[in-house]
Amino acid sequence: MAITGAAELLATWEAGLAEAPTGRALLLHRTARPDVDTATLPVLPVGEREADLFALRRALFGERMQVRLACSACGEDMEFDLDAGEFARSLAGQGTPGDSVVRVRQDGWDVEFRLPGVADLTAAARAADPRTALLARCLVSAVRDGTPVGAGDLPVPVQRRIAEAVEAADPGADVTLTIACPECGDATRAELDIASYLWTELDAWARDLLLDVHLLATSYGWSEPEILALSPLRRRYYLELCADV
Ligand SMILES: [Zn+2]
Numbered sequence: 001m002a003i004t005g006a007a008e009l010l011a012t013w014e015a016g017l018a019e020a021p022t023g024r025a026l027l028l029h030r031t032a033r034p035d036v037d038t039a040t041l042p043v044l045p046v047g048e049r050e051a052d053l054f055a056l057r058r059a060l061f062g063e064r065m066q067v068r069l070a071c072s073a074c075g076e077d078m079e080f081d082l083d084a085g086e087f088a089r090s091l092a093g094q095g096t097p098g099d100s101v102v103r104v105r106q107d108g109w110d111v112e113f114r115l116p117g118v119a120d121l122t123a124a125a126r127a128a129d130p131r132t133a134l135l136a137r138c139l140v141s142a143v144r145d146g147t148p149v150g151a152g153d154l155p156v157p158v159q160r161r162i163a164e165a166v167e168a169a170d171p172g173a174d175v176t177l178t179i180a181c182p183e184c185g186d187a188t189r190a191e192l193d194i195a196s197y198l199w200t201e202l203d204a205w206a207r208d209l210l211l212d213v214h215l216l217a218t219s220y221g222w223s224e225p226e227i228l229a230l231s232p233l234r235r236r237y238y239l240e241l242c243a244d245v
Pocket of ligand 1: 074
């Protein structure tokens with residue numbers, strides 16, 4: 001993955017400030033996948049997006065991710081490291097790229113179902129019955145004994161089989177951590193939302209960078225584009241020189 005320049009990344013952060021979490025996630029995904037057009041990104045399977053975001057995290061801020069979590073049993077504050085590269089590889093490896101439709105055949109039913117993307121989950125969450133709405137959005141075709149059937153007529157066992165098939169085909173859609181507490185030994189399960197994790201990091205990075213620009217502009221009279229064009233190493237070096245004066 002090509003690492004985006006500082007100026008471009010700063011523009012992404014600025015655009016994201018006005019956005020809700022879903023909009024920020026989309027901006028990050030666009031940074032991770034410049035090869036895919038913006039309209040297609042929200043319909044990519046959710047697990048594929050998660051893998052893309054882990055790969056972006058690795059390219060921008062490195063492999064090691066620090067995560068903090070409170071034990072669900074005793075409340076102990078737990079801190080541990082995760083490997084972003086490992087997540088990117090394992091999530092990307094499990095899916096079936098390019099093949100985002102699963103097929104379920106059971107008891108005379110023949111159902112084709114598209115792996116949900118972020119756009120599907122967002123739209124379904126707004127509906128009165130999210131489960132049914134998601135079924136209706138992603139159902140490609142449903143046939144019973146040769147007769148086409150609508151999403152509303154799928155029996156529960158078939159719905160369950162679809163959910164299992166989707167989970168098997170797109171396991172990265174739900175990144176769940178299970179962490180054993182060093183104090184009480186209980187296991188805490190928590191979802192890792194890589195989009196919001198990465199946004200928090202980008203936000204801190206951008207604010208630090210703006211401070212650097214301010215300090216260097218004040219000391220040397222350089223413009224913002226000039227300062228952003230410096231490599232991080234040179235920026236750091238000039239800042240150290242400023243501090244020494
Ligand atoms: Zn505990």
